[in-house]
Amino acid sequence: MKSVMQWLIALLIFPYFALYKILSLITTDKDSLWQSFTQFLSLFPGKLGSYLRVRFMYWTATECHKETFIGFGALFSHCDTSIDDGVYIGPQCNIGKCSIGKNTLLGSGVHILSGKKQHEFSDPGTPIKEQGGVFEKISIGENCWIGNGAIVMASVGDNSVIAAGSVVVNELPAGVIVGGNPGKVIKQVGL
Numbered sequence: 001m002k003s004v005m006q007w008l009i010a011l012l013i014f015p016y017f018a019l020y021k022i023l024s025l026i027t028t029d030k031d032s033l034w035q036s037f038t039q040f041l042s043l044f045p046g047k048l049g050s051y052l053r054v055r056f057m058y059w060t061a062t063e064c065h066k067e068t069f070i071g072f073g074a075l076f077s078h079c080d081t082s083i084d085d086g087v088y089i090g091p092q093c094n095i096g097k098c099s100i101g102k103n104t105l106l107g108s109g110v111h112i113l114s115g116k117k118q119h120e121f122s123d124p125g126t127p128i129k130e131q132g133g134v135f136e137k138i139s140i141g142e143n144c145w146i147g148n149g150a151i152v153m154a155s156v157g158d159n160s161v162i163a164a165g166s167v168v169v170n171e172l173p174a175g176v177i178v179g180g181n182p183g184k185v186i187k188q189v190g191l
Helices: 002-026 030-041 046-060
Strands: 098-100 138-140 176-179 184-188
Touching: 002 030, 002 046, 030 046
Parallel strands: 098 138
Antiparallel strands: 176 184
């Protein structure tokens, strides 16, 4: 039944995907176009909405496994996004340029930013928006749990847990539990 549903979703979303491909041939800002298309799909609720989002991303993102759940209102900002098998992305998440490992779970309202160097602040005489910055691809390891409302600006190792509301600003090793702002290792996990 699930594979029949996936085929029906593929047929349903194909015209939308075709429109995206045509428009991507005439634009220079692929990420903005991709953001617009994924934002529209974020508005469809329930399993049907997740199936639509996953199928579109399967065809357009760097990688998106078919056995993924993407919740209502989840927003994506860069098509250079990789989502592995068994990933759960909760509602209202904001996902930047990243790679999310197998069987990782993101609670509601998690923000994975494209690194912590997105904005330059060195020249007080120049508006921040004109100073530039660098997008980094963040890696979230396999079998991680990131609690509701956490903000992640650095890579996280496999088998790690980020407490709800935590802010991760520095790269984390595998097998740790982190909490707080800024996030600090609370304990090592014996996985």
